[in-house]
Amino acid sequence: MAKLKVGVLGATGMVGQNYVRLLENHPWFEVSFVAASEKSAGKKYADSVAGRWHMPTGIPNAVQGLMVEDANKVDKAVGRCDFVFSAMEMDKQVVRDLENEYAAAGIPVLSNSSAHRWTEDVPMIIPEINPQHLDIIPVQKKNHGWKKGFVVVKPNCSLQSYLTPVYALIKAGYDVDRMILTTLQAVSGAGYPGVASLDIVDNIIPYIGGEEEKSEKEPLKILGRIEGGKFVNSDSIRISAHCNRVPVVDGHTACVSVGFSGRKPALEEVLRIWREFRALPQELDLPSAPKQPIIYLPEANRPQPRKDRDADKAMAVSIGRLRQCNVFDIRFVGLSHNTVRGAAGGGILNAELAYKKKLL
Ligand code: NAP
Numbered sequence: 001m002a003k004l005k006v007g008v009l010g011a012t013g014m015v016g017q018n019y020v021r022l023l024e025n026h027p028w029f030e031v032s033f034v035a036a037s038e039k040s041a042g043k044k045y046a047d048s049v050a051g052r053w054h055m056p057t058g059i060p061n062a063v064q065g066l067m068v069e070d071a072n073k074v075d076k077a078v079g080r081c082d083f084v085f086s087a088m089e090m091d092k093q094v095v096r097d098l099e100n101e102y103a104a105a106g107i108p109v110l111s112n113s114s115a116h117r118w119t120e121d122v123p124m125i126i127p128e129i130n131p132q133h134l135d136i137i138p139v140q141k142k143n144h145g146w147k148k149g150f151v152v153v154k155p156n157c158s159l160q161s162y163l164t165p166v167y168a169l170i171k172a173g174y175d176v177d178r179m180i181l182t183t184l185q186a187v188s189g190a191g192y193p194g195v196a197s198l199d200i201v202d203n204i205i206p207y208i209g210g211e212e213e214k215s216e217k218e219p220l221k222i223l224g225r226i227e228g229g230k231f232v233n234s235d236s237i238r239i240s241a242h243c244n245r246v247p248v249v250d251g252h253t254a255c256v257s258v259g260f261s262g263r264k265p266a267l268e269e270v271l272r273i274w275r276e277f278r279a280l281p282q283e284l285d286l287p288s289a290p291k292q293p294i295i296y297l298p299e300a301n302r303p304q305p306r307k308d309r310d311a312d313k314a315m316a317v318s319i320g321r322l323r324q325c326n327v328f329d330i331r332f333v334g335l336s337h338n339t340v341r342g343a344a345g346g347g348i349l350n351a352e353l354a355y356k357k358k359l360l
Pocket of ligand 1: 009010011012013014015016035036037038039040041053070071072085088090112113116151155156157179188189190191192193339342343
């Protein structure tokens with residue numbers, strides 16, 4: 001089978017580098033096009049990331065010599081890629097317009113940007129939770145008159161650490177109605193060069209602009225439904241979030257308290273639900289899907305970013321410290337890899353799902 005040709009917009013950044021790394025030897029997709037800002041355009045990819053390649057493995061041979069294009073020039077991508085991953089750091093309105101331009105040019109866009117997350121006909125997907133939201137794509141195409149192109153986004157990078165385990169309880173029939181979460185977010189979440197070392201070494205910063213709003217609102221769209229050709233948010237959960245930047249390179253942690261409105265599961269039942277949780281990516285055996293999406297670690301001092309962020313290709317959520325909550329009902333600690341599961345790996349899993357659904 002010929003592989004689909006893939007473009008990476010923002011290929012020189014933290015998330016873009018992860019796309020380039022993770023797509024090496026992908027069974028269905030191959031990187032054929034890399035693009036970034038005007039200042040990187042015209043250079044060979046290896047030269048454009050010289051001195052700022054942060055991946056644990058070398059630059060894939062097949063990408064090293066690709067010429068970086070200016071991502072703002074959509075015509076450069078036409079005929080060179082079947083779809084693109086979008087991971088650019090720029091003004092949100094500019095990103096929205098640009099992603100629409102790619103879609104209008106017949107190139108589907110799988111985006112990591114927050115730009116389109118609240119566009120009413122754009123699905124925000126975690127494949128284990130709401131794969132059915134891809135059903136809005138025909139409506140989106142019709143709304144714009146797009147024939148082949150469309151836009152799909154993934155949520156903020158911290159959600160993956162806590163939403164899948166909470167969703168597993170909802171799927172098992174328990175009514176979660178409130179959550180308080182405190183995130184401890186890695187510096188790679190701020191891109192490169194990101195947070196200044198003098199701000200973050202030996203320190204914690206109790207503020208990440210816009211992050212608490214995303215943590216509180218995005219789950220409501222993901223847990224919502226399609227009605228009349230647009231998304232209607234879930235109104236059953238209230239979430240209160242504290243988001244902190246901590247001196248960890250990769251891996252977002254979340255300390256979570258959960259309350260139920262009806263019957264409450266025993267702790268053993270919660271563990272069973274998490275252990276047995278499987279979803280569409282596992283049923284379809286998607287190449288990037290973790291075999292076990294939620295891994296419970298019984299040790300009292302886990303999960304830890306350094307030890308647990310790479311669990312199952314860095315695509316699983318590691319959970320620990322499940323116990324009764326004195327104020328709500330249960331509490332636990334979740335961890336996921338922010339630039340893999342929370343960014344490039346999550347984007348690739350979205351593309352694999354879209355491919356299996358014959359959208360690509
Ligand atoms: P980053 O390391 O700062 O990289 C930004 C990328 O955007 C670079 O490739 C850069 O190209 C490109 N870019 C900047 N200005 C541009 C312009 N005017 N036109 C075209 N390309 C431009 O950022 P990042 O962490 O990879 O994040 C990228 C996106 O993913 C952001 O929207 C971010 O919110 C989102 N995201 C990040 C994470 C994470 O954990 N880091 C997780 C989820 C989502 P040059 O190198 O040429 O400047």
